[in-house]
Amino acid sequence: MRATIDGAGGLPVSVKTRIGYHQSVVEEWVGHLLEARPAVITLHLRTAKEMSKVDARWDEITKAVPLVKGTGTLLLGNGDVRDLEHADRLVEETGIDGVMFGRAIFGYPWLFNRERSRDSISLDEKLEAMLTHARLYDEIFSGHKSFLLMRKHLLAYANGFRGAREFRLMLQQVNSVADVEAAVAQFRNHYRQAGIGR
16 A cells, blocks of 8 residues: 555545454554555445445444544545434544445435435436436446446336336346336336326
């Protein structure tokens, strides 16, 4: 990491890492990382072996807080952060500088809008956001990345309403923006006539 920082031309360098491989080694690992003086350390609060099979262990980050304090390095936490209110509470309870969101953003681009809860998003808004997301992805990455990478994002929008399961099955077959547009149109026609969704 020192070589990266030295070669960064004065740009801030951050590191995102887990709390250990088989077991938590937060104090030893963070102490080692601080020797290189990164601008930010983000700790994902599970071990590499745990992956996402267990809840994030937010108590582990409190071991790093006193090590980082006064060094000029910011400390962020990551893992199972649901929304802004949850993030605020975690920062307050642990003394860290902030959080990094992960899966909570999937299908919920309103995450950073304090005035919009998940429950306040209408079906039409979800569908329009999905279409915009797919179109932007295609505009930016067409010819460089496969559209199939968008599927997981599209599937994340399709939950929380009646008919979502069937809609997800449709989305699992899409290969292009045109396919997404057709799937949304088919969903709207079929399920809206049946009064499904909100």
